[in-house]
Each structure stands twice: as C-alpha cells, then as structure tokens.
Amino acid sequence: MKNQSKPDEFYISYAPVPKGYRRFLFRFVPLLVIGVVLFAGLLPMVHNQFNTGKLQGTQELEGFLAAEPVPHLVVPRPGNIGDNSPFSRYLLTGGGKTAPSADILEHLGRWVKLTGTMVSRNQLSVIATRSAEPIDPPASAAARPQEGKPIGTYTLTGEILDSKCYPGVMKPGQGKTHRACAIRCISGGVPAVFRVQNSRKDVLYFLLADQQGKAINERILDLVADPVEITGDVIQYDDMFVVQADPDSYKRV
C-alpha cells in the first residue's frame, strides 16, 4: 500500500515508541496518575470513621482495687464533689489484649498505688496496668467504696465492645472489621462493655456481668460487634453502670 495517509504504527516494548503512541501515553498516563492521587484524597474523606479515643500517657493513681464484676480501680474524687459520686471507677487491663497480670491482681481488695497507661474515649476510661504497690487507706475517704445501687430493669440495644481497643487506637474500634480484634481482647480478659446510643445520639457504656455479678467474657464472644439486645438489671457503682443479665438471654437483632 503506497501513500498511506496514516503511518501504520506498531508498538514494540524494546523499540522506540511510535509518535501516535507517544502522544496517547503523554495524555493518558498523567490522567491515570492524577486519578489515582485524587482517589487518595477522596477516599479518606468518606472513609472517615476514626477513633476519638486517645492514649493519655502514663499515670499514677491511688485507689481501691475492686474485684467485681471485673477488676477495676476505685479512686476518690478530690475536692468538693457536691452531688457527684464520691468515686471515679477505672477499668483495668494488662498490656495488649489481656487482663491485668497476676502481680497486680494479688492486691485485689486493697488500696494500691497503680501505674499504667490511661486510655479514654469520652466517659469510658481504662488503665493498661503496669505495676501496683499496696498503700494505706486514706484517712478522709471511706475505707471501702459503696455497694452498687440498683436503678431498675432495662432493655438495651447496642454493641458489645472491648474496653481497650475501642477507646484505644483502633479505627473505628467497632463494627464488623473490628470484630476479630474485640473477640481477642474480651477473650484475653479485657472487660466487655455494652455501648448504647440513645435517641439523642448520646453514648452510654455499661459493663457486662451475669446475674451473680461475675464477668461474662468467654460466654459472649460469639455476639461481639453485632447489634445485640440485652434485658437486665442496671446497677450503678458511682460513675460506672453495670448491666446484670444471663448471657444466654442476649439476643442478636
């Protein structure tokens, strides 16, 4: 064929690139790269479920080491507390996805000075414990914190979470993608918490316990991170709420 109006271009990867191909590539490749970078900007804007929780650094707190329903630290509030509860309660874990270690638990039922990393997300705080040493009970506060106050039977709908990674560094720390992690935590002895949102989108946390007030961790692993309905007795311990119910009565909804 003579006098072809268009040259019959053919691309071979080891030969010089024909003009038409070159022109095409100079247009298409930058477009592709820009598209890719654009995606990198757009995706985080919609995929924006983050965690408002934070590691608060190492802290030292003095308080009463309570055993039930899960090990936690009861700390007298300083100053004039008015109508507020006289104590703050902090859930305790070990390092990683574990329960506090044996050399901390040996002080259960006593006053201790506790060292650990505080992890918190709104009103939910947990201390990843490192060490504890016994101290004398303070003169001012009651030597033993009060018993819980029953405040009624409620039916609550929410999600079972672990109290460590959820207020910690996971994104978003709840839902299906976090399920496996929460199962590891709860199975390892991190307290299981029930997250409930009311109609005003306020978030409330309830510590889970059975009717005898014991931890239920290994009994609810299968329901972690799913929408669940729990009917049980809510008991208030200072600023901590516990819902006591038979774990067999939890319902997936």
Place this chain on the structure above:
Amino acid sequence: MSVGYKAVQWNRQKRIYDVILWLSVFLYLWGFMTFTEKAGDNLDTHGVAIRAYGSAAFILLHIILSIGPLSRLNPKFLPLLFNRRHMGVTMFFLALAHVDGWKILKLPWELFGAKAPKFPWDFNGALTWYHDFGDLDPLVSLFVGNTHYGDFILFPFEFLGVIALFILFLMAATSHDFWLANLTAPIWKALHMGVYLAYGLLVGHVVLGALQTNKHPSLTIAVLVGMVWIVGLHLITGYREFQKDKKALFLTTNDFVEVGTIDEIPESRAKVVIVSGERVAIFKYEGKISAVSNVCQHQNGPLGEGKIVEGCITCPWHGYQYLPESGASPPPFEERIPTFAVKVEGDRIFVSTTPNPPGTRVEPALIT
C-alpha cells in the same frame, strides 16, 4: 524472538514503566495517609496504613484487569500491557503489606537470629493489628475469631482475603517466564486466570468487611462501579471477539478454504480467520502471503494483531518474533508455531485446513 537480540527482558521502557508505577503507588499511599491526618484534629493515625495499602492493592487490581480488554479495544493501550507482570507483583506486595506490614523485610535479620532494625515506614498489618497481642497465635485467631462461616452478612471476610492473598502469591511467585516454560503454557495460563477468582473474593472481602462497618453510600457505589466496569469491559471485548470470530469462521470439508482477498490485508499486517475451529493469522508482506497460528508461544498473545517488523511477525504483547515462512523464532530463540499452506488465485487467498507441525517451513504464496 527479537531479531536484533535486543534486551527484551529489561530495557529503558520497562524502567520508565516501573518508575511511573512505583511513583504512583507511593503518591497514593502517602496521599492517603496525609489526607487522613487532615480529616480531623489531632487524630491518632495508627492502623490507617492497613486501609491505605489494602485499597492501593484493590485499585491496582482494577487497573491490571482493565489493561487486557482495553488493549483489545484500542492498541494504544498496549504499552501498558507488556509489563503487566510488574504491576501484578507490585499489587501482591501491597496486599502482603496490608496483611503483614513490612515484616518480610525483616526476614534476613530474623533468619540469623538478629534483631531487625525498625524501618520508618513500618506498621502493623491487619494480621498483627487485629489478631496479635492477645491470648492466641495471630494465625490461629485469624481463622477462629469470627466463626460465622455459615452466615452471609456475618461471614468472616478476612477468610476471603486469605484465599485471595494465596492466589496472588502463587501468581507472583510463578510470574517469571522461567515458570511459564517449566509449568507449560496451559497450566501457567490457567493459574493466572486465578486473578479473576481473586478479584471476586476481594470484592467479597471489601463488601462483607469495610462496607459493613462504614455504610457510607459513596463507598458502596465506588466498589459497585469498579465491578460494573471490570465485568462490562470484559463482556464488551468478549462480544466483539465473538462477532469477529463469527464473521471469520470458514467451515469447510476441502483441503483448502477461501479466506478472503489480498486487498483486505494491509501491507505487513494480517487478517485473522477461523479455519477448522482454530484462529489463523494470514500475513501480507513484500508481495507474499503466509499463514500461521494466531497464538503466540509466549503468553498466547494474538499474533494476527501484530506486524511484520524486520522480516519477522512480531507479537503485539511482548514483541516475540517468528519468521512468517516457518513459524520459527530466528535463532538462537526456539519458539515455534504451526504454519499453514497457502495459495493465491487472482486476488483470492486459500488456506490449508490442516496445520503443519510447529516450525514447518511453507513456501509463501506470491502475489501476482
């Protein structure tokens, strides 16, 4: 293969290709993590790299799967195709990092029992982040954490990722032409068709994982659009191929079959016809006509969409070359394809209905 013994294996264009590929991947990862930090005040960005690497691998997979059909529809996309292998291997390493961070870089130290340095770009992959630091081995936790294998919505989406990663590993590990030769082309080809299975599994991984947690409609739409694009592109290309084949089908009982006229074929190019159920490429060059099998010995590239360059049929995919008279690669290369006897009567071309064994020399028909 290449007449000029040019470095087909590693050349300037491949290097440019790789630089652009890796620069884009880097820009994406860096952009994703930077924009994420801008999404809120004082956000803790632990774990964001898992999303960045996972989505990078998933997007790259869409690009890889698009190149094939796109270059069938328009040969201008061929320069993206010849080095697809590096895209595939890059995607595997992105997926591996999504799962395991950059632990693989630490292997050389760990093999000698030494403590590996901490790389500045290192992070905890999904396996460590979600399954380690607990009361079970992370690899056990991966399979026994969520046990709803019998449920659809509750299904452990990680499991789909595991199978996909395994397939991607097999493909990356056998991607070199060494394996193509040793596994034989059909087995290699079948293995690499696994990419479609992997794609399906990964759509499931994302739909049952990330999209269950973040139900933002744009995310669902993005995954859906990606799927419609990939499936649509393959259907369109497949349909066009089917139409072409239907037109090019020459059923016959004779020894020779008429396949068209000389002026249908541009100089140095071919027409593809189907003779006795097999695609045959009929080339016209320097006043001669030759017919060979349409299937390249390298990776089954469509030789009929190639061109005669420096006297050799040159494959459009990676530039493997064959002499049109004999179907053999010029020495020292040893690839061979079947040839077909040809006849020309006036301006009509006739092709034999039975192929010759690969590499058999056939006199070209002269155009009178």
